[in-house]
Amino acid sequence: LRRYLTRRLLTLIPVVALVTFAVFLMLHMLPVDPVRMMIENEAGGSLQPVVSEQVSRQQYDEMKRQLGLDKPLLVQYGLFLYKASTGDLGRSFATRRSVVEMIAANAPSTVQLAVTGLGMAVVLGLVLGVVAALKRNTVIDAAVMGMAVTGLSLPSFWLGMMLILLISFQLGLLPVVSAAGWRGLILPALTLGLRGAAVLARLTRSSLIEILQQEYVRTAWAKGLPTRLVVFKHALRNALIPVVTVVGLQFGALLSGAVIVESVFGRPGLGSMAIQAILSKDFPVVQGAVLVLSLSYLLVNLLVDLTYPLIDPRIRLGG
Amino acid sequence: MRSRFLTITARFLPAMLLLAACGSAPTQTAPSTPQATTSETAKQTADQAKAAVSQAQAGGTLVIVSDQKPSHLDPNLHSSRFTAMINMNTHDPLIWQPEPNKFVSGLAEKWEVSADQTTFTFHLRKDVKFHDGTPLNAEAVKQTWDRIVDPKTRALQVTNFANLDKYEVVDPYTIQIKFKVPNPRFLNAASVTTIAVQSPTAIQKLGDKYIMTPVGTGPFKVEGWPNENTLVLVKNPDYKWGPETLGRTGPAYIDKVVYKFVTEESTRSAALEKQEASVVENAARSLNPQYRSDPRYQVLTFKTSGIPQYWSFNVTRYPTNDLAVRQAFEYAIDKQKIADVAFFGTVTPGKGPLTDTNWAFWPDAKNYYPYDPKKAVQLLEQAGYTRNATTQIFEKDGKPVRIRLVTSSTNDQMRSAEMAQQMLKDVGIDLVVEGMVYDATVPRYANNDYEMGRLGLSGFDPDVLWLAFHSSQIKGGSQFNRTRIESKELDAMLDKGRSLSDPTERKQLYGQIQKQILDNAYGIFLWEDHYYWVGQSCVKGWAWDPSGSYMMHNVWLEGACRNIKE
Secondary structure (H helix, E strand, C coil): CHHHHHHHHHHHHHHHHHHHHHHHHHHHHCCCCHHHHHHHCEECCEECCCCHHHCCHHHHHHHHHHHCCCCCHHHHHHHHHHHHHCCCCCECCCCCCEHHHHHHHHHHHHHHHHHHHHHHHHHHHHHHHHHHHHCCCCHHHHHHHHHHHHHHHCCHHHHHHHHHHHHHHHCCCCCCCCCCCCHHHHHHHHHHHHHHHHHHHHHHHHHHHHHHCCHHHHHHHHCCCCHHHHHHHHHHHHHHHHHHHHHHHHHHHHHHHHHHHHHHHCCCCHHHHHHHHHHCCCHHHHHHHHHHHHHHHHHHHHHHHHHHHHHCCCCCCCC | CHHHHHHHHHHHHHHHHHHHHCCCCCCCCCCCCCCCCHHHHHHHHHHHHHHHHCCCCCCCEEEEEECCCCCCCCCCCCCCHHHHHHHHHHCCCCEEEEECCEEEECCEEEEEECCCCCEEEEEECCCCECCCCCECCHHHHHHHHHHHHCHHHCCHHHHHHCCEEEEEEEECCEEEEEECCCCCCHHHHHCCHHHCCCCHHHHHHHHHHHHHCCCCCCCEEEEEEEECCEEEEEECCCCCCCCHHHCCCCCCCCCEEEEEECCCHHHHHHHHHCCCCCEECCCCHHHHHHHHHCCCEEEEEEECCEEEEEEEECCCCCCCCCHHHHHHHHHHCCHHHHHHHHCCCCCEECCCCCCCCCCCCCHHHHHCCCCCHHHHHHHHHHCCCEECCCCCCEEECCEECEEEEEEECCHHHHHHHHHHHHHHHHCCCEEEEEEECHHHHHHHHHCCCCCEEEEEEECCCCCHHHHHHCHHHCCCCCCCCCCCCCCHHHHHHHHHHHHCCCHHHHHHHHHHHHHHHHHCCCEEEEEECEEEEEEECCEECCEECCCCCEECCCCEECHHHHHCCC
16 A cells, blocks of 8 residues: 555656646746736726836846746746745745745635535535435435536536525525634535535436445345445445545535635635736746645545545555 | 515626626616715815714724735835725825825925925924834834835835935934935825835834734724735724824724625625625625615715726727827717716716826816717718728728727726727727737737727826827837827927926926827727725715825714624
């Protein structure tokens, strides 16, 4: 197992390097100069140029030099990689804070959102999926699957707004703008989780239905085992393999969803940090955010692979 | 219950629909043009503020929900208009400017300007302390400025020190600054927070962390950032050096100001509706009719100063190289309708190259190019253009009058461009609207690949015209001369405007410049930008200074506003 882990972790490095390189290239291909962006500053469609014309060439060059933007592209990227390997992701152009510090300040909020959202998705998805599978071809099944299709088709942007409208306005239960603590977490997590729940419910249902038709399940029924034991011990466990894989993949969707959900609910987090950085051409922060987000996606999927033997002891993670 | 839900939905949905689709503009015309504006109203609000002082109640928390999250809060370093508004409440300028070109004492109780406008001497109050207890003196001013001019600081506000000769501490409470050339604009700089004095001890002590929680002398101190999207200011109980023009100089009424940064417009509107916000920055303009008619709300608007939002005609390309085409374009556009429909009545039509809030505004500009589609057609016919029988578009030598407008793809810009497109079609001009993100417009302008460009420049000084019409700004400098006009005469006038120091003389010269721009129809000045904020009616004493920053010195809360939780 250790060899397996080492190998998997080592393959992460080139993948992350490739992803950051792609982002790096994209950023630098933009027809825009971050130093100029800093100087110009658009406010409500109206530029604030008071500064720009007077910033002398010398000052402009000095700023570029200090930000490291005067060096050739490949050198800049090399420096980024080198520094990243020592745990230094540079400093934000806009806030001048260290990117590592900004990520550390924003990550807990996103992790909280993603974990709660994923938790809701898994719980809701599994319960609904199992119910639908057991009550196959009944009204309940149709209702659950109808809900799942609806859940899948709703953009999270719209869903968030509707939840605000319904739960905050109509029922007056929760605040609109994300508050501190769990009260502020429910709506965003629900918005984020419903989509995943829909995917998982459909998958659990079909996977479970297939398993329930297997001979060993029939044997279990024949032995007179109670339904609870048959479904949860024998059938569901085997039905979970594809479900767990999708949970890992869903995590990616969850992260991208977090970007939207965070801005709808005004939550701090990596998503809103990345958006703001992209808008202000804050290259180091964009790079740092991409690095962290892609890394976490890869790690979650590694984690998913590691859970396979737990679910099905026949699976061995070989070196 | 149901009916309440429906009203809320009805109020809330338009914003969402607009965001989702940005479809056809509603035909309903919004009532009334915005009221509160500039000098007149600045005075008015100051008077109102004075009147309100007698009945004011102290205490409470003001919750401002805004979409403009500051990168940091150091007024000397950034150039953000919106962050400067926060700074106006955490820092004090050396002098206040309650009305354009009228200054009163601030941190400096007296000041002198040399006759040639090169030397400025400020005599500081002796009783001022920074939020950390450090006393304010000339040495603190010097150290603040030292930090700004040090290239290592990368302070964007270093531009206020262009052509600096030197500055020096004359005595413990007097600082003098000398420029190599006349610098009539320096008093403006001294009257906003861009070069505001900051605590030298705090800068030393906080190091890297300083810019997130700067230490000034203002009525509110920066308490901190409870999370990445929330900023808290608290009252400075020792404050007693506020501007006399506000009616009182003592500490603020409210105990606390909490900013929450929410990018989503409809969420901000919802927060206002749900009483989670006292004031919402950049509220949904589409809800203007409701906000204006609902007694629970007040619209807090401010008309900026500078060049209105305008489209510049590229004079180097067909067909906008022809004065007749440019003038026909001007006559074909109903600016009032654009302001009423595309902006729901939250902006005012442009009158000329400067907003009427700029002190150098030339009043005769109003007489140019009234909406007159017949005249537009006439002008084109007289200039030898003929209408194509099938397309109904005018053409000359087989080339249609087709104008590509490169503009930003924001909802506001697109709505107004599409309205103009329809108006122009009626007079036989084909306007092609190419909306894109700002970044993408830059190379189009640089490569001269457009007939019309968009720009809006804010500025307190009429010199902002130099950026937009001086020939040096076509390829060099700011590249804001999207008209691409190279006129020796205009250049000479614009250069002269920078060096004159007498306001009367300057105003006259800028009048001529505005006339020249209008006579030649270098651009169509469409609408004057207004900040559009909405507050609960129970927020009292809100005031704007002429630079467009709000001042919370006298804000107080009544009734329901005292219960809004942070």
